Amino acid sequence: MSAPEVYSPGLEGVIAGETAISTVEGGLRYRGYPVVELAEKVGFDEVAYLLLHGELPTGAQLKEFQKRVGAARSIPQPLKDLLKALPGATPPMDALRSAVSVLGHFDPEAEDSSHAANVSKTERLLGQIPVAIADRFRLGQGLPPVAARADLSHAANFLYMLRGTEPNPAEVRAFDVSLILYAEHEFNASTFAARVICSTLSDLHSSVVGAIGALKGPLHGGANEKVMDILRAAGGPKTAEQWIRDALARKERVMGFGHRVYKTGDLRAKILKEFARKAAEATGQMKWEETADIIERVMASEKNLLPNLDWPAGRLYHAMGLEVPLYTPIFVMSRVAGWGAHVIEQLDNNRLIRPRARYTGEALRMVKPLNERS
Ligand SMILES: CC(C)(COP(=O)(O)OP(=O)(O)OC[C@H]1O[C@@H](n2cnc3c(N)ncnc32)[C@H](O)[C@@H]1OP(=O)(O)O)[C@@H](O)C(=O)NCCC(=O)NCCS
Secondary structure, eight states: OOOOOOOOGGGTTOOOOOOSSEEOTTSOEETTEEHHHHHHHOOHHHHHHHHHHSSOOOHHHHHHHHHHHHHTOOOOHHHHHHHHHSOTTOOHHHHHHHHHHHHHHHOTTTTOOSHHHHHHHHHHHHHHHHHHHHHHHHHHTTOOOOOOOTTSOHHHHHHHHHHSSOOOHHHHHHHHHHHHHHSOOTTOHHHHHHHHHHTTTOOHHHHHHHHHHHHHSTTTGGGGGTHHHHHHHHOSHHHHHHHHHHHHHTTOOOTTBOOSSOSSOOHHHHHHHHHHHHHHHHHTOOHHHHHHHHHHHHHHHHHOOOBOTHHHHHHHHHHTTOOGGGHHHHHHHHHHHHHHHHHHHHHHTOOOOOOOOOOOSOOOOOOOOGGGOO
């Protein structure tokens, strides 16, 4: 056993495995397709199929896939009971983490980690997760859950279950694009967590539960729930410039900016910004968009930091009238496609993920008997 020679804090720049699912080199691509083109030309359901099955679906394959996911849009009664019983203050991300764990107990293939079973389980989670999020949300509002619709897309069905009314095509399109952009991102923290878990030959539900825990943090998916806090704290276009300058002087971290990999901008943020702006225009309220523009300008000039996807996503969801604590769970209902694909890929060619640590503790010392310790 020789001492590890390379140490990179936070594993920055470390190649920790191989993947054929996506790359950030030369602009984000899923299975070879530029994400810009996917966002323009296909819907989230096709992207989820692409991630899980490796190719874009034919018309017939898409129909079958939507039928399978649509048929999985229900949750077992004990989970319904649990969602009612959890304390009212439980954050939706925590409730969702528990929900996925419970779903594992009821999945007929829970302990089958074959490629085919993991595809089926991910498809079922794609159906079940939005139901768990929407049911828990409505119960928290004192409203009865709305039964899912198998005839609607992933995006449209979720908005329908949340509100009980059919969403309009423009907001379905904007929401769908956000899901496409959230679906997959190489070895981000939550995906890596999922791969570490399944590399021990643990199961898919355990991997997704761990990934949800990793996504929750504000340095990762939790950032999209902080966006409106920042905009509200900035107060509006008149006070934004002074507010952000003061925040930076206080060395505050401004969630929604910066990225471990993208140092010259996150193209996903550019795509979604247009949708956030249009959604705001539809409400006739441009205050937060104008505030965001000022913050963007100051962050670029003072810190050379550019927006990441969470920055426009938080604004888009707010303009759509969605409650802030739903924003990271929405990320989950998309990213579960990427997590599932990574678990499958890891297990197709598995090796336990077990790095080394640089030791910074005490030098060698011997144990003193209890009566000699002071
Ligand atoms: C995503 C993130 C963790 C990646 O950062 P990283 O590569 O690990 O860089 P570090 O955290 O080491 O930060 C490097 C420097 O930039 C600063 N920085 C990075 N992001 C910043 C932000 N959003 N606001 C203010 N300062 C920031 C750090 O304070 C640090 O400054 P210092 O060297 O003076 O201490 C970081 O940019 C961040 O915290 N962003 C906000 C959270 C967020 O939006 N997450 C979603 C990512 S998609």
